[in-house]
Amino acid sequence: MGDPPVIDKSYDVVVIGSGAGGGTVAQELAPLVRDGRNVLVVEQGPRISPEECNGVELEMAPALYQDDGGFLTADGTMTLAFGRVYGGSTFVYTGTSMQPPERVIRNWNVPGVEHSDLDARARTFAAQNNVHFLADELINENNRLFVEGCRRAGYVAQQFPINVRGCNGSSLCNLGCPHGAKQGTHRKQLPAAERAGVAVVTRAEALRIEEHAVIVRVSEKPDGAKGQPSEWPPGDYRIRAGAIVLAAGAVGSPALLLRSQLPGLPRRVGEGFTCHPAHILVGEHPGAITNDVGHPKSFFVDRAEEEGYVLETCMYFPFTTAKNLAGFGEPHSTLMQAFPRLQMILVLACDKAVPGNRVTVGRDGTPRVHYRFTEETIAALIRATRASARIFFAAGAVRVHAPSADPPLLEAADVDRIDERIDARHFKPGKISVSAAHLMGGCGMGRSAADSVTDSRGRVHGMPWLRVADASLFPDSLEINPYLTIMALADRVAEGIRQDAGSFLPMNEAVSRW
Amino acid sequence: MSNTTFAPVRDRFRTIARTIVPEAEALDEAGWAELESIVEQGLASRPSSVRRQLRLFVRALDLLPLLRFGHTFRALDRRRRTRFLLAVQDARLLLVRRGFWGLRTLIFMGYYGRAGAAAAIGYRADVRGWEIRR
Numbered sequence: 261m262g263d264p265p266v267i268d269k270s271y272d273v274v275v276i277g278s279g280a281g282g283g284t285v286a287q288e289l290a291p292l293v294r295d296g297r298n299v300l301v302v303e304q305g306p307r308i309s310p311e312e313c314n315g316v317e318l319e320m321a322p323a324l325y326q327d328d329g330g331f332l333t334a335d336g337t338m339t340l341a342f343g344r345v346y347g348g349s350t351f352v353y354t355g356t357s358m359q360p361p362e363r364v365i366r367n368w369n370v371p372g373v374e375h376s377d378l379d380a381r382a383r384t385f386a387a388q389n390n391v392h393f394l395a396d397e398l399i400n401e402n403n404r405l406f407v408e409g410c411r412r413a414g415y416v417a418q419q420f421p422i423n424v425r426g427c428n429g430s431s432l433c434n435l436g437c438p439h440g441a442k443q444g445t446h447r448k449q450l451p452a453a454e455r456a457g458v459a460v461v462t463r464a465e466a467l468r469i470e471e472h473a474v475i476v477r478v479s480e481k482p483d484g485a486k487g488q489p490s491e492w493p494p495g496d497y498r499i500r501a502g503a504i505v506l507a508a509g510a511v512g513s514p515a516l517l518l519r520s521q522l523p524g525l526p527r528r529v530g531e532g533f534t535c536h537p538a539h540i541l542v543g544e545h546p547g548a549i550t551n552d553v554g555h556p557k558s559f560f561v562d563r564a565e566e567e568g569y570v571l572e573t574c575m576y577f578p579f580t581t582a583k584n585l586a587g588f589g590e591p592h593s594t595l596m597q598a599f600p601r602l603q604m605i606l607v608l609a610c611d612k613a614v615p616g617n618r619v620t621v622g623r624d625g626t627p628r629v630h631y632r633f634t635e636e637t638i639a640a641l642i643r644a645t646r647a648s649a650r651i652f653f654a655a656g657a658v659r660v661h662a663p664s665a666d667p668p669l670l671e672a673a674d675v676d677r678i679d680e681r682i683d684a685r686h687f688k689p690g691k692i693s694v695s696a697a698h699l700m701g702g703c704g705m706g707r708s709a710a711d712s713v714t715d716s717r718g719r720v721h722g723m724p725w726l727r728v729a730d731a732s733l734f735p736d737s738l739e740i741n742p743y744l745t746i747m748a749l750a751d752r753v754a755e756g757i758r759q760d761a762g763s764f765l766p767m768n769e770a771v772s773r774w
Numbered sequence: 775m776s777n778t779t780f781a782p783v784r785d786r787f788r789t790i791a792r793t794i795v796p797e798a799e800a801l802d803e804a805g806w807a808e809l810e811s812i813v814e815q816g817l818a819s820r821p822s823s824v825r826r827q828l829r830l831f832v833r834a835l836d837l838l839p840l841l842r843f844g845h846t847f848r849a850l851d852r853r854r855r856t857r858f859l860l861a862v863q864d865a866r867l868l869l870v871r872r873g874f875w876g877l878r879t880l881i882f883m884g885y886y887g888r889a890g891a892a893a894a895i896g897y898r899a900d901v902r903g904w905e906i907r908r
Contacts, residue, residue, distance in 0.1 A: 315901050318812060318887040328816070330879075336872040398904070429903035438901035552899040553907045577899070578892045582882035587863070588794040589856050596886070600896040690871035691863055 266475070266496045271459075272297040273757060274474050274501040276466045276516065277304075279348020280746040281730030281753075282507030283445025283453070284385070288754030290456035292761055300499065301453070302464040302476050304508075305345035306487025313436035317577040320435035323486040324352050329580075331511070333631045337689035338537060340629060341697040342509055345436075345487075346462050347446025349509070349697070350743060354433040354557040355422040355442045356572075357391040359383070360745040361738070363565060368735050370705045372716030381748035389423040389443040398429060400554030405545070405603050406573045407559055409655030415647065417559045420572075420741075429554040431575055444743075463490035464497075466508065467625075469520040472725055473500045503757055505718075505727045506703070507750065510535075513732040514619040514702035515627035517713075517720075526709040526721045530619040533629060534737045535696035536608040537637060540576060540584040541645060543652030544659040548600040551575050557606075563647070564610045564739040568640035571648055574606040584693045586663040595661055595669075603657060607644035608698070610739040611637040619702045633694075638687050641694075649678045663692040698742050703732035718753035724760070729753035778814045779825040786836040789848045793855045794878050795885045797894075809884035816883050828880075831873045835862065 273289055275282045278301050286301045293299055306323070313320060321328045324345045331340040343349035359382050365375040410417035423443040430438055440447055454460055467475045476497045481489040506513045514530040556575040563569050576584070578599070585592055595602070611634065620628050645662050652660045653675045660670045666686040674681055706712025709721040718733055720726040729750040731742055738745055780787040788806065792798045801809065817825055836847040839858050843850060847858065862874045885891055900906055 313901070315899055316889075318815070318883070322819075327819070335868065336876075337868070427903075428905060429907075430901050431899050431903065432901065548896075550907065552897055553903055578886040578895060578897050579883050582886045583879050588859065588878055590796055592794075593796050596895050600898075688864070688871065690868045690875055693875070 266498045268498050268500070270500045271300040272501065273299045273503045273505060274499050275299070275301045275505040275507055276474065277348060277507035277509060277512065277730060278346055278445060278450055278460065279343060279507065279509060279730065280350050280445060280743040281750040282505070283347060283350065283449040284747045284750035285505050285507060285729045285754045286453035286458050286460070287449035288751055289757060290453055290458055291758060293457040295761070297761065299458045301450070301458060301460040302466055302474070303346055303348075303460065303462045304465045305343070305462065306481065306485070307346040307462045308351070308436060308487045310436070310438055310440035312486045313432065313438045315430065315432040315435055315438060317435060317579050319486070324436055331629070334628045335630075335632070335689070337633070338631055338694045338696060340511065340535065340699055341695060342511060342699060345446075346460070347444045347450060350444025351436055351446050352434050353442075353444065353697075353743060354555070355424050355444070356420045356557055356741045357386055357389065357423045357744050358421070358740045359386075360748060361564075361740055364737075364739050370716050370735055371707060373705065377752075378745060378748040381751045382744040385744060385747045385751070386421070386423070389448055390425045391421045391423045393419050393421060394424070394427070394555055394558055398427065398554060399558050400429070400551065401549035402551040402556070402575055402603050403554070403558040403573045405549065405655040406605065406651065409651035410561060412654035413650040415561045415651060417561055419559055420557060422555065422558070424555070427555055431552050431554055431556050433556060435577070459491075461491045462488070464492065466516055469504060469516060469522060469726070471522070472502070472504070473498055474504055503725050503727060503760070505729050505753065505757070507728070507730040509730055510699035510702050510732040511619055511627050511629055513728055513730055515621050517703070518619070518621045519625040522723070524722050526713045528704065528709070528711070529713050530702050531615075532613040532701035532704045532735060533617050533619050533631065533699070534611050534613040534701045534734070535631070536570070536698040536737065537611060537633065537641065537694050537696050538606050538608045539641060539645065539663050539692075539694060540574065540581065541605045541607060541648045541652070541663070542581070542585065542595065542661045543603045543605075543655065543657030544595065544598045545601045545603060545657055549603060551600070551602060551604065561647070562740065563644075567643050568610045568636065569644035569647075570608045570610065570740065571644060571651070572606045572608065574604045576604065584695070585661055586668040586692050591667065591669055603652060603655065605648045605651065607641060607648055609637045609640040609644065610737050611640075613701050613704070613736045633689060638684050641687065642682060642684050646678050646682050649682060698738070700731045700734040700737060700742065703728045704735040705733050706735060716752075717756040718749065719756065727753050727757065778810060779817055779828060780810065780813070780832065783829055783832045783836075786832050786848060789855070790832065790835060790859075790877065791881045791885070793852065793859055794881045798885055805888070808888050812887045813880045813884040816880060827873070828877065831877060
């Protein structure tokens with residue numbers, strides 16, 4: 261008995277991943293299909309319908325996320341959440357749609373990447389995805405209290421532009437919208453691409469890349485699993501391609517490159533990984549508030565430039581909340597019992613790409629994310645936590661839970677001791693929960709292979725047939741929710757491929773050449 | 775629980791779980807079975823080495839109080855159990871803190887992942903959203 265045969269296929273372009281980057285590239289390469297080229301998207305996760313999104317935390321998380329949303333960093337001190345489904349993380353985000361920040365793009369200092377260009381492209385996708393401000397009558401008390409608390413405490417709350425259409429306020433965005441209201445790539449760009457003739461194959465994991473080829477394993481739908489079966493029969497495929505676009509995310513893309521061991525790969529692959537490490541904080545109010553109904557993330561405070569953090573409204577589910585509250589026993593239970601009275605704030609630190617924080621692969625080829633909290637990142641989390649405590653109390657909370665306080669519960673009488681109670685000495689990795697969903701870097705753009713993995717158009721240095729089109733391109737933190745910036749960069753990558761298409765050979769000749 | 779990760783250390787695991795979530799004290803056998811089934815599902819995709827390490831960790835948590843209190847964890851009263859676990863949570867060794875964080879996360883998953891627990895804490899999110907809350 262030998263290995264099962266590998267099935268050969270050929271495409272002009274293969275895109276690996278279907279999130280904000282891959283979905284955008286798929287749509288923007290549709291003109292190639294009209295010109296007689298063929299384009300394929302392979303997605304590791306399943307295709308899941310809104311009707312299957314029932315809001316049950318422990319059913320949806322395994323269906324939608326890598327490692328149920330709890331991918332652990334190598335030293336086990338932070339969990340990373342990223343989608344593994346048709347639409348990638350755009351299936352599970354809250355639809356917050358931020359333009360690329362001018363200051364950040366300027367500081368990236370990548371030759372050929374201009375803020376004005378990214379901004380214009382992002383605006384096009386914002387319009388495409390129905391980005392707008394939610395109507396006032398749809399804002400819940402969890403969000404209103406944040407705005408009021410900010411006003412009283414002297415912080416400027418801004419409303420998030422979001423990309424929903426027909427949101428009914430289930431509050432279940434992070435478990436997949438049950439009404440398909442969120443306009444991620446799974447609702448807009450991928451269906452548009454498929455209508456134009458781009459093929460999308462789900463449950464298809466890219467195992468490795470060879471020169472002008474991807475080895476893909478298509479899996480059967482497990483019994484009882486959510487989602488549709490793959491469009492292709494299960495088995496291993498060798499898909500030859502004129503161009504390969506890597507859009508598997510800031511963990512998946514560098515990991516795939518590293519395990520492929522392509523000769524001449526830039527040595528910086530996997531380096532420059534960064535994220536927005538985050539805490540969930542809660543404030544307990546005397547009476548019940550609307551928190552588990554309504555869009556969960558409608559407002560934010562941006563202190564990235566001045567203090568290195570962003571505060572966002574949020575609302576999570578019972579297990580996620582329990583996991584993220586520090587401690588255990590009676591104090592923890594008392595807070596959980598107060599669920600209908602809880603206001604929540606997500607604090608995000610704007611960390612920097614630093615040496616040592618990187619993606620590697622284990623002996624079995626699985627990704628490993630090495631991440632250590634720098635003193636600056638911890639200090640930013642502490643400042644953010646202190647600010648949140650002030651906002652909670654100003655909004656009328658009687659008790660605040662802060663993971664970086666010991667004990668973590670602050671009473672109203674502590675309001676003048678916030679700086680003393682919330683302190684970096686209580687930030688103990690491994691003890692308190694830290695998670696991140698904005699994962700960036702690992703295939704950063706730059707000038708040459710000496711300082712980066714790709715050029716400003718996502719071309720891997722020395723390998724013009726291999727492109728990258730996802731958040732791994734970021735040379736450093738974006739310091740705000742990233743999906744529109746990813747789409748803008750992916751649009752540039754697709755444009756580059758369209759421009760280069762003339763150099764692609766017709767497939768029948770190409771097959772014999774590759 | 776006969777073939778599950780914590781079956782060989784069932785009493786120890788349940789005693790720790792009751793200390794982490796005091797309401798677990800009220801669980802009947804069916805409630806425990808549900809909690810343990812959820813924990814097992816959560817571990818299903820993890821390597822078998824992780825399950826072995828967790829079992830070992832539970833055994834260690836039961837025995838370590840002998841050094842400090844002269845009794846196993848199971849033989850301690852609630853106050854001492856809590857005191858001991860607080861010390862473990864704050865341990866100098868990252869490995870120990872991580873182990874405890876992982877175990878407590880699994881226990882929270884098992885307890886709060888039950889539909890009954892979500893309802894008991896007043897969590898009411900529903901796919902119908904505002905339609906049923908106005």
